[in-house]
Amino acid sequence: MLRAVLTHPTPAELLAFLREHVHAGGVTLHLAGELEVMYAGRAASMAEAGDRFVIVKADGSLQVHGPRGVKPVNWQPRTDFLQADLEDGCVLLHAERRSPAEVVRVRVLSCALVSALTLTDDALFLLQGTEAQMQEALARHPEVIEPGLTVLDRELLIGVGGLDLYARDAQGRYVIVELKRGKAGHEAVHQLSRYVGAVQPQVPGVVRGILAAPDITTPALRALEAAGLEFRRIEALPQVQEEALQPLLFQ
Amino acid sequence: MLRAVLTHPTPAELLAFLREHVHAGGVTLHLAGELEVMYAGRAASMAEAGDRFVIVKADGSLQVHGPRGVKPVNWQPRTDFLQADLEDGCVLLHAERRSPAEVVRVRVLSCALVSALTLTDDALFLLQGTEAQMQEALARHPEVIEPGLTVLDRELLIGVGGLDLYARDAQGRYVIVELKRGKAGHEAVHQLSRYVGAVQPQVPGVVRGILAAPDITTPALRALEAAGLEFRRIEALPQVQEEALQPLLFQ
């Protein structure tokens, strides 16, 4: 897994190191040092020289991190061109992509540590508690939303987007259900309202709109009610709460 | 800047290393190896053992990266508790936070490389082309939006949110301008419409709503026009296009 490490390489040594490993298969590079970063594309940014580190993964993605936060200071999701050069005695990393046309340039003023790792394929990864899973569960048990509800469709595409759940209530009225995995806000109300507005003229009778979520912000609830729509509180996936979270938190 | 590096440490060595550096001031840790990751909180996830690396920054933020992409496989934006332990002969990193209650646990099955870096304060960082800057520029030159426009206020807070620009046109009508730094979509139209609806009853005469952006999606434009609102194409900040981007791309 560990291919190579260098501490305090000279620019020439660093350049050789990068050129050897950057385009090898499955290699992730980690470079820490005094870096200056420039970005231009959808926006433009300049980070003056400072202690940072760069990560370059095998897919060409690049990220420059500062001392704080999960989010990189600069990044490039994927690159069409990635190259290391020597300029004015400094190694320069150049990462470009088209569509959108963007460039990130990292000037390495000094390098404290550089390493090359071989990261192979993704291992199994399971995520629980997504909206898609919530949708699946409610499609199987629509009575959780309301007794007598019959689900007609999931992810039904209409002109203005996709309906999470399309159903009929006990009285035969059409029901559109919008799901949110977390606390619902303005946008959720707007989405639902937009969907109801689009479906209403297509079918006979009144179309109901239900926002199903574990919680809703106070202003969003007001807007929802003003628009004649409904809120149903749906607890988060039970297996997340009971099996996974409980035995781990604050043990 | 480089405090320490270890290659292929034993679990005991790794534990000592982590305990020495993890709570030191300004230290960022980087640990690569075969890792198993568990997360429970707003959602829950399990990543089976695989080649990954962890980064722990001085603010307690933790991120686990896999072989691809800018986004980590698992992460924790900040932690209230961060601890390294030995469990069944493996080092276990435990990161918790409350509000929201979340935990990430990283089991280190084997470690190929671990390093501790001292990353000090952020260096100067300038970002150009933000919506805030666009707002500033248009407040100074409202004629770019429309001749005869007078800006009354910026970031005016009304009940339902904040107006980017509040203005009056040549005929004395009130104008609400919603800005987008990129292509505007449905939400932008909705925001503008919500703002116009909130201001309309407060003032005499008709309130105009203008969406100012470099581009708009076709469905959003249709919705905008149907709502009696207007679109003004505003080119992205010129200095981003001409000064910063041009001399760098495809040179």
Next chain:
DNA sequence: CGCTACATTTCGATG
């Protein structure tokens, strides 16, 4: 490629 919507979004501002 365009459009849509989710995300453990993160992050900062503001009341």
Next chain:
DNA sequence: CATCGAAGTGTAGCG
């Protein structure tokens, strides 16, 4: 603490 909105959002899915 709750709410809101921007972000170089990233990322996946579908037409």
